[in-house]
Amino acid sequence: MAEDFTGFAVDKSNPFLVVVQCLYMVADEAAIKAAAGSKGASGLRPCLRCNAVYGQQTNLRGFPSISEDDYRRFVIQSDQDVKDTMTFLQQHADRPTRLKEKLSGWHLVPESFVMDATCKKFLQPSRVQYDAMHIYFSNGIVGQELGLIFSAAMDAGLNQEALGNFLALPWAAPQSKKIAAFQLRELAKLLKRGSDFKGDASQTLHMLPLMAFFSSEVLSGIEALSLQCASLEKLNLVCLQIQASKQNAKAANGLSDAQRSHFQAFKAAYASEAARPKHHYAFHLEAQVAASACMLDCFTCERKNKKFISIAENIVKLQDFEKSVLLRWLEADAEQCLRLTEDMPDHEVLSSPSALLPPDVLGEHVTISKCMYCPWGTISAGDFFLEGQDAAYKILACMLRDGSGEVLALQHDRLLSRGPEMSWSKWSNGNRAVLIPVEIVMHMAAVSFACADDGQIYLLR
Numbered sequence: 001m002a003e004d005f006t007g008f009a010v011d012k013s014n015p016f017l018v019v020v021q022c023l024y025m026v027a028d029e030a031a032i033k034a035a036a037g038s039k040g041a042s043g044l045r046p047c048l049r050c051n052a053v054y055g056q057q058t059n060l061r062g063f064p065s066i067s068e069d070d071y072r073r074f075v076i077q078s079d080q081d082v083k084d085t086m087t088f089l090q091q092h093a094d095r096p097t098r099l100k101e102k103l104s105g106w107h108l109v110p111e112s113f114v115m116d117a118t119c120k121k122f123l124q125p126s127r128v129q130y131d132a133m134h135i136y137f138s139n140g141i142v143g144q145e146l147g148l149i150f151s152a153a154m155d156a157g158l159n160q161e162a163l164g165n166f167l168a169l170p171w172a173a174p175q176s177k178k179i180a181a182f183q184l185r186e187l188a189k190l191l192k193r194g195s196d197f198k199g200d201a202s203q204t205l206h207m208l209p210l211m212a213f214f215s216s217e218v219l220s221g222i223e224a225l226s227l228q229c230a231s232l233e234k235l236n237l238v239c240l241q242i243q244a245s246k247q248n249a250k251a252a253n254g255l256s257d258a259q260r261s262h263f264q265a266f267k268a269a270y271a272s273e274a275a276r277p278k279h280h281y282a283f284h285l286e287a288q289v290a291a292s293a294c295m296l297d298c299f300t301c302e303r304k305n306k307k308f309i310s311i312a313e314n315i316v317k318l319q320d321f322e323k324s325v326l327l328r329w330l331e332a333d334a335e336q337c338l339r340l341t342e343d344m345p346d347h348e349v350l351s352s353p354s355a356l357l358p359p360d361v362l363g364e365h366v367t368i369s370k371c372m373y374c375p376w377g378t379i380s381a382g383d384f385f386l387e388g389q390d391a392a393y394k395i396l397a398c399m400l401r402d403g404s405g406e407v408l409a410l411q412h413d414r415l416l417s418r419g420p421e422m423s424w425s426k427w428s429n430g431n432r433a434v435l436i437p438v439e440i441v442m443h444m445a446a447v448s449f450a451c452a453d454d455g456q457i458y459l460l461r
């Protein structure tokens with residue numbers, strides 16, 4: 001491969017150069033270990049990005065522990081540092097290297113990309129990204145803390161039925177993340193005393209805002225749980241900031257400080273010994289976003305993988321199999337441009353908005369549906385969005401007018417009470433319908449759960 005690498009060729013018989021400006025590797029920790037040759041979470045030096053050491057190894061002067069919350073103490077390893085380490089290990093390869101590998105945090109693996117002469121020209125250790133999904137939601141920090149606060153609450157005398165009753169309230173999630181009431185109640189069964197919450201990443205994403213609200217409304221009334229409740233509230237704020245930074249990379253500014261504040265609260269509630277390497281890896285996310293200008297995570301990879309499988313299993317001809325899959329995949333992606341769903345009967349859709357809006361507002365060249373696909377996601381009737389503390393909107397219908405997307409929404413403009421950073425909010429009932437361009441809706445905060453209660457509505461972000 002040439003020194004001035006700019007891409008790679010696909011299709012050997014009729015080569016086509018795919019131009020690449022920048023390569024990043026986003027993966028869970030096991031894949032990073034396997035591809036890079038780093039020691040990972042089980043090693044004395046679990047982090048491939050810095051000099052942190054596992055556990056309470058305070059006797060190693062100059063090497064902060066993974067339970068350190070002052071992220072400014074971590075010394076970042078440059079690509080040159082890693083190169084020097086690998087050269088050193090190679091030079092001593094004829095002698096036992098286990099201790100040297102242990103102290104350096106790297107294995108001598110000739111097949112790894114940091115050793116392979118071709119690979120290391122276009123993928124450097126600094127381009128390996130820790131993944132927010134695996135750090136927080138997939139067997140991550142959130143699952144651990146949900147298990148810990150549940151265990152502490154049971155120890156403090158919580159009746160598990162109280163949590164079951166809370167989850168049985170008529171919570172409504174956005175259509176695109178719909179979860180049935182029985183599935184919601186099932187989430188409580190994934191909490192077991194003495195172990196992590198056992199849900200997958202999307203179940204964990206569902207459970208966090210609900211449990212954070214349950215904690216602030218119910219558990220915070222139990223004095224023995226004040227530290228645990230404070231920690232979960234801060235963890236929820238960190239996760240909201242991560243979600244926001246997927247929409248807008250600038251939202252990641254200050255993430256490390258929010259993580260530090262949470263980590264301090266976590267250690268106060270559960271002791272430093274409960275800290276895991278993922279608490280440490282999390283501190284590298286803000287710098288990653290600053291370098292790549294986006295919050296990369298494995299949710300996208302997993303969605304693509306599911307899409308690939310759903311397309312591939314319907315293709316029976318094996319000739320040009322890859323081309324067929326990629327072509328259909330491209331078509332499916334192209335359909336995600338701004339469009340309305342076509343399967344909604346007009347009379348059903350029109351019954352509510354036409355009652356709220358005079359006909360001349362809608363005009364002639366308007367098509368209406370309950371659901372709209374946009375490049376950044378799906379908006380459906382029944383979904384809620386927050387415009388800071390000023391208003392909450394319930395989507396009534398989606399419409400296309402001359403190629404532009406708009407939503408008809410019921411505006412709730414009286415905020416009655418709220419949690420920090422609008423993590424939860426309570427509004428009086430909506431009183432007027434408004435039309436909003438989708439470009440404005442996409443900058444509003446999405447709501448994870450809504451629950452109507454006696455003329456008022458609770459919204460959880």
Ligand SMILES: [Zn+2]
Binds near residue numbers: 047048051052074281
């Ligand atoms: Zn580190």
